[in-house]
Amino acid sequence: MTKGTHRVRGSAIEVLDRCAELDRYSAHASYLERVYLSPQHAAANAATADWMAAAGMSTWQDAAGNQYGRREGREVGLPALLLGSHLDTVPDAGSYDGMLGVVMAIAVVERLGDRIDDFPFAVEVVGFSDEEGTRFGKALLGSCAAAGSWDEDWWELRDKTGLTLHKAFHDFGLDPRRVGDAARRPEELIGYLEAHIEQGPYLEAADASLGYVTTIAGARRFKLSIIGEARHAGGTPYPRRRDALVGAAEAISTIERLAKASDCIATVGRIEVMPGAVNVIPGRADLSLDLRAESDQARDAMWSAMSADIEMLCEARGLELRVVETHRAPSMPCAGWLTDAVVDGIRSTGDGEPMGLWSRAGHDGMAVGAVTDIAMLFVRCFDGISHHPDEGVREQDVALGLDALERAVLTIAEGRP
Amino acid sequence: MTKGTHRVRGSAIEVLDRCAELDRYSAHASYLERVYLSPQHAAANAATADWMAAAGMSTWQDAAGNQYGRREGREVGLPALLLGSHLDTVPDAGSYDGMLGVVMAIAVVERLGDRIDDFPFAVEVVGFSDEEGTRFGKALLGSCAAAGSWDEDWWELRDKTGLTLHKAFHDFGLDPRRVGDAARRPEELIGYLEAHIEQGPYLEAADASLGYVTTIAGARRFKLSIIGEARHAGGTPYPRRRDALVGAAEAISTIERLAKASDCIATVGRIEVMPGAVNVIPGRADLSLDLRAESDQARDAMWSAMSADIEMLCEARGLELRVVETHRAPSMPCAGWLTDAVVDGIRSTGDGEPMGLWSRAGHDGMAVGAVTDIAMLFVRCFDGISHHPDEGVREQDVALGLDALERAVLTIAEGRP
Numbered sequence: 001m002t003k004g005t006h007r008v009r010g011s012a013i014e015v016l017d018r019c020a021e022l023d024r025y026s027a028h029a030s031y032l033e034r035v036y037l038s039p040q041h042a043a044a045n046a047a048t049a050d051w052m053a054a055a056g057m058s059t060w061q062d063a064a065g066n067q068y069g070r071r072e073g074r075e076v077g078l079p080a081l082l083l084g085s086h087l088d089t090v091p092d093a094g095s096y097d098g099m100l101g102v103v104m105a106i107a108v109v110e111r112l113g114d115r116i117d118d119f120p121f122a123v124e125v126v127g128f129s130d131e132e133g134t135r136f137g138k139a140l141l142g143s144c145a146a147a148g149s150w151d152e153d154w155w156e157l158r159d160k161t162g163l164t165l166h167k168a169f170h171d172f173g174l175d176p177r178r179v180g181d182a183a184r185r186p187e188e189l190i191g192y193l194e195a196h197i198e199q200g201p202y203l204e205a206a207d208a209s210l211g212y213v214t215t216i217a218g219a220r221r222f223k224l225s226i227i228g229e230a231r232h233a234g235g236t237p238y239p240r241r242r243d244a245l246v247g248a249a250e251a252i253s254t255i256e257r258l259a260k261a262s263d264c265i266a267t268v269g270r271i272e273v274m275p276g277a278v279n280v281i282p283g284r285a286d287l288s289l290d291l292r293a294e295s296d297q298a299r300d301a302m303w304s305a306m307s308a309d310i311e312m313l314c315e316a317r318g319l320e321l322r323v324v325e326t327h328r329a330p331s332m333p334c335a336g337w338l339t340d341a342v343v344d345g346i347r348s349t350g351d352g353e354p355m356g357l358w359s360r361a362g363h364d365g366m367a368v369g370a371v372t373d374i375a376m377l378f379v380r381c382f383d384g385i386s387h388h389p390d391e392g393v394r395e396q397d398v399a400l401g402l403d404a405l406e407r408a409v410l411t412i413a414e415g416r417p
Numbered sequence: 418m419t420k421g422t423h424r425v426r427g428s429a430i431e432v433l434d435r436c437a438e439l440d441r442y443s444a445h446a447s448y449l450e451r452v453y454l455s456p457q458h459a460a461a462n463a464a465t466a467d468w469m470a471a472a473g474m475s476t477w478q479d480a481a482g483n484q485y486g487r488r489e490g491r492e493v494g495l496p497a498l499l500l501g502s503h504l505d506t507v508p509d510a511g512s513y514d515g516m517l518g519v520v521m522a523i524a525v526v527e528r529l530g531d532r533i534d535d536f537p538f539a540v541e542v543v544g545f546s547d548e549e550g551t552r553f554g555k556a557l558l559g560s561c562a563a564a565g566s567w568d569e570d571w572w573e574l575r576d577k578t579g580l581t582l583h584k585a586f587h588d589f590g591l592d593p594r595r596v597g598d599a600a601r602r603p604e605e606l607i608g609y610l611e612a613h614i615e616q617g618p619y620l621e622a623a624d625a626s627l628g629y630v631t632t633i634a635g636a637r638r639f640k641l642s643i644i645g646e647a648r649h650a651g652g653t654p655y656p657r658r659r660d661a662l663v664g665a666a667e668a669i670s671t672i673e674r675l676a677k678a679s680d681c682i683a684t685v686g687r688i689e690v691m692p693g694a695v696n697v698i699p700g701r702a703d704l705s706l707d708l709r710a711e712s713d714q715a716r717d718a719m720w721s722a723m724s725a726d727i728e729m730l731c732e733a734r735g736l737e738l739r740v741v742e743t744h745r746a747p748s749m750p751c752a753g754w755l756t757d758a759v760v761d762g763i764r765s766t767g768d769g770e771p772m773g774l775w776s777r778a779g780h781d782g783m784a785v786g787a788v789t790d791i792a793m794l795f796v797r798c799f800d801g802i803s804h805h806p807d808e809g810v811r812e813q814d815v816a817l818g819l820d821a822l823e824r825a826v827l828t829i830a831e832g833r834p
Contacts, residue, residue, distance in 0.1 A: 090694070091694075199652035200651075200653065201652075201653070219651075221695060229805070231803065231805060232514075232777075232778055232801075232802075232803035233684035233778075233804075234616065234617075234634060234684075234707075234709050234776070235618075236616075236617065236682075236803075237618070237682070237777075238676075238677050240618055243684070245685055245686075246669055246670065248666070252666035253666050253667060256660075265653075265655075267660075267697075268663075268699075269650055269662075269694050269695045269699060270695060275507065275804075276686065276687050277508055277549075277551065277686050277687065277804070278638060278686045278687055279549070279550075279686060279804070280508075280684075280686050280804045280805075281684055281804075282685075282686060290696050292651050359651075360651035361649060361651040384649075384652060384653055384657060385649075386648070387647075387648070387696075388649075
């Protein structure tokens with residue numbers, strides 16, 4: 001790799017340049033989409049491997065398409081501190097969700113350089129292959145493989161073209177029978193530390209560049225089906241109507257009202273009505289519900305309240321409610337000792353008293369937490385925007401983030417705090 | 418046509434058998450959908466033409482795909498009394514909305530037989546090609562063509578595959594430049610008389626087999642677009658959300674509340690949200706609104722109230738409201754002299770004192786009324802259900818309907834009342 005005149009190795013500018021370079025590996029010319037096991041995934045892994053190698057790391061792609069780099073500590077084969085994030089994106093994505101954490105991790109290894117030779121652990125960087133679940137509808141496929149929690153049922157998941165995950169593995173050059181080789185054992189790792197844009201507005205509101213994560217939200221997702229009766233829009237007087245969409249509308253308002261009055265976040269992102277004709281009363285409405293809270297208890301209590309209210313309003317309208325849970329992830333608390341190192345790192349930047357947040361968004365740590373302790377550093381982003389091309393970070397915040405992450409790793413290496 | 422042992426020509430059983438036969442011309446094996454300019458449209462026209470021919474009529478398909486049959490009166494070329502209804506359906510339709518009126522009209526011609534030779538008018542039967550507007554979103558295309566009110570802008574209407582109406586005309590074997598040939602001139606017609614299922618519960622509630630229509634409802638349809646901002650479902654706290662779907666839900670509840678408190682009927686039959694991902698706050702919601710009232714004044718006053726309330730609730734949420742009117746039909750009163758003949762027909766069946774209703778549903782008569790007087794005979798249907806596979810009529814009610822329609826035509830022929 002050539003050291004450009006404007007690019008200092010391990011600098012914030014280099015990090016931002018690399019995020020921009022990764023934008024090129026997109027399935028679409030006009031917007032960014034890079035999904036699991038796609039040609040763009042392979043290309044992003046290759047670029048990332050080059051950067052890892054340039055930072056003095058040995059590199060490999062694991063049996064689930066995750067890209068790794070490793071630099072040994074004071075002995076070869078020591079357990080590793082794992083840094084990183086994911087390289088896949090949502091459709092029409094921004095440039096930083098995931099990628100920033102991977103390239104920041106590589107930059108920190110670059111900055112630490114030979115100092116790692118004295119560390120009582122190895123340093124590894126990972127670019128997870130699937131966190132968003134864009135292609136197969138199941139999130140965290142890459143990090144679940146790394147955590148050894150792969151589920152054989154997933155092989156039959158299909159992308160929107162009907163291709164199975166099993167076939168996609170083959171097409172990518174991976175052997176589905178060997179996916180277990182991607183699993184990390186607890187004794188191989190000392191912890192997982194991820195930098196990520198906040199994807200929310202709290203740091204910006206507090207005028208803080210950085211924050212640390214206390215817990216990753218517990219999430220549940222449901223498909224709610226409200227069943228009424230399709231009837232002629234003109235001929236059916238109100239007392240005879242069982243309008244599934246009017247019931248769904250009440251449910252959506254109820255969901256907002258209850259979540260707003262609590263510390264939970266609930267979103268209905270999808271709705272589909274049948275038959276969906278201008279002049280027919282909807283006989284069925286299917287909604288998605290995404291529910292997040294700091295603790296599993298808060299999340300489950302909110303769902304109990306919501307489902308009871310929705311059940312009641314459906315009953316009052318002669319509608320039937322059917323519920324299928326499509327996703328459940330426990331909240332994942334960050335480890336105290338590792339978070340202390342992150343706090344130490346933030347404090348060393350002079351960016352004021354470090355601010356702790358719970359992450360409303362899911363992250364690879366939710367999966368990795370099954371095999372090792374986790375912690376997260378949040379970097380302020382523009383206007384809380386994420387999952388959108390307007391995602392933005394300031395160079396200055398990235399620079400402070402690199403300082404904090406480097407300091408955190410040193411703190412861990414020094415056995416402090 | 419073979420005269421089966423169980424099918425008396427011109428009988429209610431034959432009518433119901435023919436409705437069942439038309440069910441076969443569906444785009445889907447598991448449910449009935451027959452839309453404008455589809456192969457199923459052509460097949461239904463062909464079957465209808467066969468039945469018309471068997472009833473002694475000359476037949477033709479007009480320049481807009483409407484299927485006609487004609488039997489001359491006492492001179493060739495007299496103005497015609499037009500009987501009929503439409504042959505197209507909503508998605509997942511029942512067997513009678515439209516089709517019943519076409520096959521009843523053919524049965525009445527069959528029953529009248531040679532008596533028509535002495536009529537002071539010809540008798541025509543029409544199967545309109547598009548009343549529901551299922552394919553191109555614009556209702557009454559077939560009957561508007563017949564009424565000479567075709568709008569050149571409609572050529573650019575598209576079906577859900579993106580195909581224009583213009584292209585669909587070509588593909589069906591019609592010449593768009595000749596659509597004007599479908600227009601009937603007022604001097605060609607003496608009136609239009611349509612039998613149709615009620616599509617409402619009022620006749621059943623009154624224990625009446627038949628009814629006559631006083632007025633066809635005035636209708637307006639709108640596309641409401643509510644524009645907010647797509648954002649990460651987890652990371653965006655409530656004060657920062659501009660959730661288009663939550664706004665749409667409030668709008669739907671408002672629409673129901675206002676219409677319910679009036680004599681109007683309002684239905685949101687379609688909703689679509691973008692981007693439509695489980696974990697993204699909807700940035701846009703598009704709804705259809707179908708609004709009907711007995712008078713145009715009542716309908717327009719209701720729309721003013723609704724749009725003001727929806728505008729207000731959107732503003733309160735930082736959402737933008739965009740409104741496009743997609744359809745507007747004035748209420749269409751039925752002609753007194755023609756309705757008198759229908760009343761005479763109903764009375765002749767001994768089915769009690771004829772009941773008059775305003776039609777909440779739209780009908781081809783709304784278009785045809787531009788060129789000739791109209792009247793309608795309603796046949797009781799099961800539980801008011803329509804636009805649904807559970808549509809049902811009793812054989813006995815169809816039999817009385819045929820008697821009434823036959824008598825109405827004779828009354829007109831006799832110059833009575």
